[in-house]
Amino acid sequence: MKKILAILLSAVIMIGMLAACVDGGDEDTPVVPTPSPAPAPEITPPPPDEIVEGDWLFFEQPTEPAVAGRPSTPSGMLTIGENVISADFMAGWGNPVGNARARELMAGYDTVVQTAAGHFILNPMAVRGFLMEVNDDQSRTYTIQIHDNLLWSDGTPITAADYVFGMLYSSSPYVLNSPDDGGLGASLLWAGNDRYTGGQAYRDGDITVHPGFRLIDEHTFSANVDFETDGEPNFPNWWAVSYYNFGPSAMHVIAPGVSVVDTGTGVTLEGPWGIDLLQSTVEGPNGFRYAPTVSAGPYVFVSFDEADVLARFTVNPNFLGDYLGFRPMIENIFMRQVTTGVAVEEFQTGGIDLFVNASSGAVINALLDFASGRNDVGFFNFPRNGYGFVDIKHHIGPTQFVEVRRALALTLDREEAGRIWTGGHGVVVQSEIGLAQWMYTENQALVDSSLIHWSVNIDRAIEELESGGWTLDAEGNDFVLGESDNPRHKRLDDGTLMPLHMNWFAANEQVGDMLYSLWVDNMAEVGMTYTYFHSSDFERFQDAVYAREFPDGITYNIVSRGADFAAMPHQWFNYDITLGELWNTNFIDDPRLLEYARRMRDTEPGDFDTYFEHWLNFVVYVNEIVVDLWLYSDMRHTFYYDKLNNFSHSATFPYTFALIRAWVT
Numbered sequence: 001m002k003k004i005l006a007i008l009l010s011a012v013i014m015i016g017m018l019a020a021c022v023d024g025g026d027e028d029t030p031v032v033p034t035p036s037p038a039p040a041p042e043i044t045p046p047p048p049d050e051i052v053e054g055d056w057l058f059f060e061q062p063t064e065p066a067v068a069g070r071p072s073t074p075s076g077m078l079t080i081g082e083n084v085i086s087a088d089f090m091a092g093w094g095n096p097v098g099n100a101r102a103r104e105l106m107a108g109y110d111t112v113v114q115t116a117a118g119h120f121i122l123n124p125m126a127v128r129g130f131l132m133e134v135n136d137d138q139s140r141t142y143t144i145q146i147h148d149n150l151l152w153s154d155g156t157p158i159t160a161a162d163y164v165f166g167m168l169y170s171s172s173p174y175v176l177n178s179p180d181d182g183g184l185g186a187s188l189l190w191a192g193n194d195r196y197t198g199g200q201a202y203r204d205g206d207i208t209v210h211p212g213f214r215l216i217d218e219h220t221f222s223a224n225v226d227f228e229t230d231g232e233p234n235f236p237n238w239w240a241v242s243y244y245n246f247g248p249s250a251m252h253v254i255a256p257g258v259s260v261v262d263t264g265t266g267v268t269l270e271g272p273w274g275i276d277l278l279q280s281t282v283e284g285p286n287g288f289r290y291a292p293t294v295s296a297g298p299y300v301f302v303s304f305d306e307a308d309v310l311a312r313f314t315v316n317p318n319f320l321g322d323y324l325g326f327r328p329m330i331e332n333i334f335m336r337q338v339t340t341g342v343a344v345e346e347f348q349t350g351g352i353d354l355f356v357n358a359s360s361g362a363v364i365n366a367l368l369d370f371a372s373g374r375n376d377v378g379f380f381n382f383p384r385n386g387y388g389f390v391d392i393k394h395h396i397g398p399t400q401f402v403e404v405r406r407a408l409a410l411t412l413d414r415e416e417a418g419r420i421w422t423g424g425h426g427v428v429v430q431s432e433i434g435l436a437q438w439m440y441t442e443n444q445a446l447v448d449s450s451l452i453h454w455s456v457n458i459d460r461a462i463e464e465l466e467s468g469g470w471t472l473d474a475e476g477n478d479f480v481l482g483e484s485d486n487p488r489h490k491r492l493d494d495g496t497l498m499p500l501h502m503n504w505f506a507a508n509e510q511v512g513d514m515l516y517s518l519w520v521d522n523m524a525e526v527g528m529t530y531t532y533f534h535s536s537d538f539e540r541f542q543d544a545v546y547a548r549e550f551p552d553g554i555t556y557n558i559v560s561r562g563a564d565f566a567a568m569p570h571q572w573f574n575y576d577i578t579l580g581e582l583w584n585t586n587f588i589d590d591p592r593l594l595e596y597a598r599r600m601r602d603t604e605p606g607d608f609d610t611y612f613e614h615w616l617n618f619v620v621y622v623n624e625i626v627v628d629l630w631l632y633s634d635m636r637h638t639f640y641y642d643k644l645n646n647f648s649h650s651a652t653f654p655y656t657f658a659l660i661r662a663w664v665t
Contacts, residue, residue: 071663087304089289107296196210296316330659367639382436390560394589398557426633469490504556547587
């Protein structure tokens with residue numbers, strides 16, 4: 001039988017001693033050895049590491065592992081500090097980190113899960129049977145049978161129809177269209193939803209029967225992925241595992257009275273399905289968007305206090321367990337918004353029991369000092385699967401020109417920025433790179449030697465600008481440094497003069513002000529001016545990221561912020577200009593960049609050497625044209641009081657997953 005694909009991916013290679021990877025650290029900020037709690041046992045899950053065409057795989061649900069000291073009944077409470085939390089607890093309306101973690105607490109029974117070791121596997125707690133078939137037209141059909149004992153938190157049975165409904169809801173014009181076009185205006189397109197047969201036609205409202213899915217019986221459904229979409233092959237695909245990754249949606253709450261019907265050629269929704277229903281159940285005063293009080297996962301939403309920015313969750317008594325069989329033993333979880341400026345005080349005074357993913361060096365070092373010599377505080381660190389950076393827009397203002405982006409890279413002291421912000425707990429990165437990526441950690445010397453190490457060089461920055469035509473003043477005469485407060489200008493093809501002026505938005509005031517102190521004098525030295533604005537308001541942040549005009553008429557073309565890689569990164573979507581702002585927030589139209597991204601995606605799963613080759617070409621080109629201005633990737637730190645037991649997480653295994661295995665005393 002033909003081997004089709006391997007779904008086990010390389011485990012994340014942890015960086016051993018931080019001192020070995022710190023670049024430009026401060027001798028006054030010593031690297032502190034970081035104890036780590038013993039992780040919960042990682043039992044090899046039942047699914048094999050290969051999917052074989054035409055063979056059904058069947059799985060038994062795991063039983064909960066025995067862990068010394070672990071209680072059998074949930075009790076106690078835990079308060080977690082998160083950086084940003086909004087009132088939106090349903091996917092589709094922004095993704096603040098706190099809300100993303102909250103949705104993980106409430107999500108359950110996905111057909112594919114990521115293990116603590118970084119592998120993607122079929123989830124034996126949800127999946128009873130799995131079949132992959134290659135059809136005559138080379139499309140692939142994935143048939144999934146779920147276990148018959150899964151329940152929603154309110155006791156309603158979870159069926160195959162809930163999984164199919166989730167796909168139809170997430171692809172529906174009623175959900176995705178703007179309110180002006182009769183929809184909710186949600187952003188739920190994921191990387192590949194149009195790859196399911198008929199997916200784009202269903203999204204566009206051209207058809208109401210989706211031919212890409214079939215409802216076979218109460219516990220069985222299937223999905224078909226075309227071999228080609230718009231002439232572009234869908235196989236091989238490094239992330240083919242994403243095509244059979246589905247989760248249930250609470251149809252009985254989101255769409256009461258609606259049913260999924262298999263027509264013989266596909267599936268459709270029958271009953272009162274439409275925008276009127278969704279405006280009541282999703283957008284209403286107590287709509288699912290703001291109060292998702294029914295869940296399939298380990299926890300159930302209880303309330304959200306907007307004034308105190310505090311969300312409360314309690315144990316879902318019907319949750320059978322994660323992929324190893326662990327059920328939650330912490331009865332109540334509170335999630336509080338704790339910004340960088342107050343994080344240290346909140347933890348030291350007991351306002352929070354757990355502070356996760358600390359990245360500010362000032363915060364980390366203060367809490368390390370607090371923990372030193374105490375027996376009631378624990379901490380550990382792990383490499384970040386992401387980076388801090390300056391997001392650059394390629395379609396507006398001067399940053400659409402490569403020489404300007406290079407000049408920005410030649411005027412900001414990124415080494416000093418990384419040293420100040422990480423406090424000696426990170427490194428400067430030269431491209432779209434995070435310290436937790438196996439491609440980097442296993443090949444660090446080769447990668448670093450292949451990249452341009454942009455550093456401050458005023459003369460070279462001026463050369464870049466002059467070579468690009470930024471040689472005029474506001475009247476069209478030769479620009480002379482120091483003779484005016486006005487910036488350089490460039491004459492465009494239409495004859496107009498464009499000023500070398502940056503509209504700069506900072507999502508984090510502390511980071512923004514730090515960069516400001518290092519950057520603006522050098523900007524002035526090369527003939528560049530700026531407008532600087534910072535705000536922690538999430539809506540304003542989204543407006544800046546998506547290059548929307550602010551009330552004052554400004555559209556920002558550089559945005560200092562941070563980002564983490566998705567569990568399954570989708571760069572081929574991020575750099576496709578046809579997909580618009582939802583994915584391509586750089587608004588970059590570069591066929592070469594898109595081709596490199598697609599080559600990564602089009603690698604046969606398990607062919608790590610080829611994937612690395614394509615990835616290296618990608619990050620080298622990203623670095624060359626300065627797609628963004630990457631600053632640092634750091635060692636994240638998590639601090640907790642000793643009431644929390646059996647707890648450890650990483651960049652690729654979120655703390656929300658780890659809490660299922662923990663308990664409080």
